[in-house]
Amino acid sequence: SAKLSYQVIDYVFMDNHFHLLIKIPPTSNMDDVELLNRYRLYKGNEEIEFLNSDQKDDFREKIHDISFVVGNFEQRFVQWFNREHQSWGRLFGQRFDSEMIEVSAQSDSLLRVMAYISLNPVRAGIVIDPKDFFFCGYADRLAGGSIGNSDHEFFDLFCRGIEAEGVRDKQKHFREVFRAYMLGLRRYKNADSKTVKEYLLTKTNTHPEALPWDDLFIHKCRFFTKCLVIGSEAFVREKLAKFSGKMKWKRIHEPYTEDEWNDIYSLKPRRRGAPSG
Template identity: 25%
Template sequence: MSSESDTLVGGVSGGMKAAKKLGSMGAAAREALVAIEAKTAAHVGAGWWGVSEDLEGNVVNLRRPQKRMLGEKGEDACYHVMSRTVGGEVFFDDVEKEALKKLIWKMARFSMVRVVTYAVMGNHFHVLAVVPDAEKALAKFREPGGEELLLKHISCLYSRNAVDEFAQQLKRLGERGQEKARAELIERMLARMCDISRFMNAVKVRFTRWYNKRHERRGTLWMSRFKSVLIGSDEAMRNVALYIELNPVRAGLVDDPVAYRWCGWAEAEVGGSRRARRGICKAVDCPVDSWERGDDRARETYRKLIAYVIERELAARYEEARSAVERGEATREQRLLVRAGRPEVDSEQPGVTKYLLRRTRYFSDSVVIGTKSFVEHAHERYAECFSPRRKTFATKMRDPRGDGRIADEAHYTLKNLVKRVWGSQF
């Protein structure tokens, strides 16, 4: 069998050790992560609080030349976002994966983005996140007493001196009676929250500066702007979460994602992380605090789904190998697979779940994925971005065997993918 097949067939022995690999990091690794964990100081010059940063730490306005499909105004929105290193040729070591993981959580807290799950791979990363509606989530900062809440909130990212500088600027404007300028200053800070683009910009730029300093290099680290897919159903969110978790399995790094330290499932199951466990609960539509209250439903549901996907893929590979043996065209690996016997699959799952161990562009390039009505409504809001000649706006996913569409009402896509649908760099 191939190395990936060997990994899948093997048991999960040693997985916990792998997941805890950095549990007792050396002094050099801990020192390298100090800059990631440290609070951000105020930049020299006024105005650092309302703008983004470039690779050199200079403040710049965040440009948006690319039209990105966003959620409905007034509602929370779920996104699968991902980014890849330049040419896929820069590979992160364990310390760098750890740094990127920490930075994702750090910026999510500041940005008020709720991470459902994530996976940090050698040359790319995925995040599944829910972005709350800005008007509702930020209302508390605009109400009486909101200024103190805002200062407390930004202290999760900025140093005490930086927070004090921001507070003093607000105070000076108030004393001068410049209420409009004061309100604008607060809005510039709030504009960096509840925004998927600002969140990803901050993660990528901050990590690039840290990585470049570590390797004494200059320039961009990432191939392009991040990709995003708007998620529009609970089933789609669950399957995208599973797809993200299974990245290290598809890559042949582990036989079970619980053995891979840099994904949400391992952080929840092995690391005992409250934030990661809440994300898993969200993924399977359970109360977000149920796991920490001792309710194992979310954990067991997620664990069984991951096991099912792996077992189902092994069973499919067995059938392919058996057919090859019958035709007399089997490789040595296929003969060994048939000799081992067909893996048992506990229960069949509907729709796309059975195919989640295969790379697909549906979860990275489809722009929008969800119910038919959700996809069609998204098209209506962004109709100017599409050809007026297009008549069908929501299409079902194709079966990876090429014999039709998957009968799944929760996984319509906006982009009608035709070429290389199964097989993707993400």
């Protein structure tokens, strides 16, 4: 992240896949001095300069591009993996899926996605409580790692009515609210599935705090991994209108469909051969 322009909000690394929740700041947030510093880090040369304004603009766009950011991460991960295991060749089977997430006080889309990410090892039966899974942002967040640096901003969005003093206090309260949000969700999608809180109670005899949040959540995987935009209906329609001319497939031009789940909407491409209407 010192070379490119992004911030990891949440993550989980599983045996055969991973999820990253990444924030890309506006290109206008970075001044020319910071841009040059990142360029020198990227090139490994403390004295290099931009040749012209076009090169500078191209680099600015590149380090703010989600495809370049994730591609850079995957490439470096494969290099590390092959070196550690004395192997070679590709590791990832296909291109990553990406979605745009609404972040606003009017929608809990961000909380839902964070909970989906954090509960991956619980659904897989690896741990009982997501805090016990080492390779995830939730455990990192509870440990005070850099993954939670923006939690005070999320407090301002999602913790209305709670009083807090200072950044650290806001971060602490947001993590409590987020845990309560997760615990109120069902572990699996079937109607008779226990909530995560109930599951924890039966397994550990502990009494975690929980809030009565929406429980129809877990295992709605395609909603989060196979769509283009996630948010309220107004947010999805706004992005569809803004980017509809750019959302094209290389091989086939397919219509887009809206998928509603309670008050959260997604925008995703219709599969080939899917029925219309």
